[in-house]
Amino acid sequence: MSEYFSLSECDVIGFDLDHTLCRYNLKETSRLIYESFAQYLVEHKGYDKDLLHLTPSTWDFRGVLEGNLVKLAEDGTVLRATHGSKNLSTDDIIKHYGPKREWKHFNSLNTSYTRSAKYYFYDNYFDLPGALLCARVVDMLNKRGAEITSDVWKDIVAAIDHNYNTSAFRVCRNNPLITLILSGNYICFAMCVSYLQVVYFGDSMRSDMFPASSFGKWETVMIVEEMEGEGVPRANATPSNSPTSRVKGRWRKRDQGMKSPSALSNQWGSYFVDVQKNEGEETRRLTWCCQSIHTYSTMAIPSIEAIADLSLDFKFQRFSPDKPITTGYYPRPPDSLLKWEEN
Numbered sequence: 001m002s003e004y005f006s007l008s009e010c011d012v013i014g015f016d017l018d019h020t021l022c023r024y025n026l027k028e029t030s031r032l033i034y035e036s037f038a039q040y041l042v043e044h045k046g047y048d049k050d051l052l053h054l055t056p057s058t059w060d061f062r063g064v065l066e067g068n069l070v071k072l073a074e075d076g077t078v079l080r081a082t083h084g085s086k087n088l089s090t091d092d093i094i095k096h097y098g099p100k101r102e103w104k105h106f107n108s109l110n111t112s113y114t115r116s117a118k119y120y121f122y123d124n125y126f127d128l129p130g131a132l133l134c135a136r137v138v139d140m141l142n143k144r145g146a147e148i149t150s151d152v153w154k155d156i157v158a159a160i161d162h163n164y165n166t167s168a169f170r171v172c173r174n175n176p177l178i179t180l181i182l183s184g185n186y187i188c189f190a191m192c193v194s195y196l197q198v199v200y201f202g203d204s205m206r207s208d209m210f211p212a213s214s215f216g217k218w219e220t221v222m223i224v225e226e227m228e229g230e231g232v233p234r235a236n237a238t239p240s241n242s243p244t245s246r247v248k249g250r251w252r253k254r255d256q257g258m259k260s261p262s263a264l265s266n267q268w269g270s271y272f273v274d275v276q277k278n279e280g281e282e283t284r285r286l287t288w289c290c291q292s293i294h295t296y297s298t299m300a301i302p303s304i305e306a307i308a309d310l311s312l313d314f315k316f317q318r319f320s321p322d323k324p325i326t327t328g329y330y331p332r333p334p335d336s337l338l339k340w341e342e343n
Contacts, residue, residue: 004315016202034129040159066119074291076106079274084138113206124204213296225262226271227302230334235305273336
């Protein structure tokens with residue numbers, strides 16, 4: 001495989017829409033999603049109204065929920081964990097996950113990236129407010145001394161289903177604008193598409209990168225906004241006098257102290273490298289999310305805007321097990337990976 005990747009070599013360029021081709025104000029959308037989730041639980045499930053009051057909580061981590069929210073190393077070791085929003089100590093983590101801190105469902109998640117009845121993988125910014133909501137519900141029940149049962153998760157799922165109800169699209173389905181020709185003849189299908197070189201841009205490992213790379217054998221470019229939280233310059237394509245900027249101006253008055261979900265987390269640390277301090281010494285571990293990016297992505301960028309002004313024949317360095325771990329990020333690697341390489 002070539003050391004470099006170029007869009008000019010591709011016959012088809014595909015884009016995911018949300019958080020890829022269409023980029024949102026993460027502070028605003030995250031707050032709106034959280035509030036709609038919480039409002040459903042309060043109005044339809046009888047939860048405490050305190051859920052509606054959002055404070056500058058740290059909700060900026062994509063992780064795995066299995067009773068606790070966990071952050072995993074590349075080999076499935078539990079690096080950090082919380083019960084609700086409360087950090088678990090090293091002793092607590094060992095109590096839950098054993099002396100080796102092994103997460104028992106890792107092999108299942110690492111080979112399929114699917115969700116399960118036993119855990120929930122939060123891997124995109126539409127999901128992320130749900131992780132904060134789960135944590136706050138657990139905090140609320142613990143404060144009351146109430147038992148945390150499976151009904152709590154059922155209520156969370158009901159809120160998600162209510163929030164993302166697609167019934168509004170029935171009109172589109174009843175009045176289609178595009179006609180597709182589907183064939184069950186695999187040979188005809190292969191003759192038509194087997195020669196095409198495809199690249200796909202997306203922000204979700206579960207929905208975009210893993211299936212496109214594993215099953216489609218496509219080139220994949222992952223949008224990783226967390227890069228901007230670690231020193232990578234933000235490419236802003238929005239004029240300063242645009243309506244979007246004015247909305248952001250109003251929002252700043254309302255979200256005092258709120259961080260962007262892509263910002264570096266004080267509670268969870270870096271999305272790419274976890275740093276543990278023990279008796280004055282620092283130990284750095286690659287996260288499972290970072291390892292997944294290197295495994296199933298051709299390259300990673302913070303946004304489409306970051307490459308919008310480049311020519312189609314621009315040559316990007318691709319991820320490779322034979323190259324330094326910082327290779328494959330454009331325009332540059334995040335700070336935590338640069339420090340990893342230094343050590």
